[in-house]
Amino acid sequence: MSDRLFVGTRKGLFDLRRRKAGWDVATVHFLGDPVTAILPGPDKNFLAALDLGHFGVKLWASEDGGGHWEERAAPAFPAKPEGGDDPHDWTVKAVWVMERAGAVVWAGTLAGGLFRSMDEGRSWTLQRALWDMPERRQWMGGGAVHPLLHSIAIDPRDPDKMLVGISTGGVYRSEDGGASWRPGGQGLYAEYMPPERRGDPVAQDVHRVIACPAAPDVVWCQHHNGVFRSTDGGMSWQEITAIKPSKFGFAVAVHPTDPETAWFVPAVKDECRVPVDAAMAVACTENGGRSFVVLSEGLPQRHAYDLVYRHAFDIDAAGERLAMGSTTGGFWISENGGASWEALPARLPPVACVRFA
């Protein structure tokens, strides 16, 4: 079980430790700066992506487990070809997710670029095979002006097999380490689209896509229109209609070894985006989505307007500890698979991302 959590917020990176008295903030890094993505790693190599707003996206690295940090290169696009009709900006507006496969680090960004680093963030390469797909021209912003590549699922058995999720743009699968991609997403549907486009894989607003590490063909997806599950690595999907108390949300946690078990943080759909009845709740299934239990012990049940963003929910490698942070700085940790929760004794800035170390 992990005794350490990194929490990226609107105002800095919070290093949480579990001690005898419980969880608490041990250290704060980058106080005042928005931290959009964090990537703990082996050998105490950690990466943190900052969005300085005025001064752009920055990437910082630590080689001593988060004590000392140094600035490295942020992912950046090559020069945009002059002329043409490309509708998208070729600028990285934020790093939204980072994942690791051995010595390779992948970064998903706003506005849609997938980047790879082979040297712990000292240099990055735009993955042109995905960026140059004709489908990319149809990607749109989902809640933002620009499309967002927010999910990168790498098959632990074979890191050449990858699935990425884009809001909005659907899911794309590569079998060759990113050299080529094909759209997945059969079975997803988009209620917000014109009827003839509702099943279009490229029009899907997937909010978060996570594969089970021990059974990576099983993928869970919180979509704008509901919860879906795939058993073929994201190519085809089945809707999970048993989710409650609502089918809208952003965050997903998947058990590291049991592909039947996953957690979601439902909210009132679309424009409202607050907990149902203003009561914080986590929905858990242990049978592949056939049924859910709503877990709320220890969570605020009255006048709670916390939304949990897509990366602000994590599970530790043992599959027992869960942690989530909210847009209003609420933070809760469960040590028993979500059955009960404890609030962190701190008032955090708005939480963007949560990762167990």
Place this chain on the structure above:
Amino acid sequence: MPRVAFTGHLRRYLDLSEIEVEGATVGAALARVFERQPKLRAYVLDEQGHVRQHVSIYVGGSQIVDREKLSDRVGAGDEIYVLQALSGG
């Protein structure tokens, strides 16, 4: 030579001070600054070489016009002032 000054906010991230550099345009002058301070470039310009959306550059008290190619002219006695727009919270 034009003098280049920076918002104090930038000094939170980089060790900067006012410097005089050669250059007949904003772009040419800043290029000289970036030679001395390579990290500064990504704080002021995006990867397309355009002035970042929330950064403003003034020459002689007026905002520059060309935020993409930085072609505004600067004179020997001008001050180029790089500051952040007052947004965020």
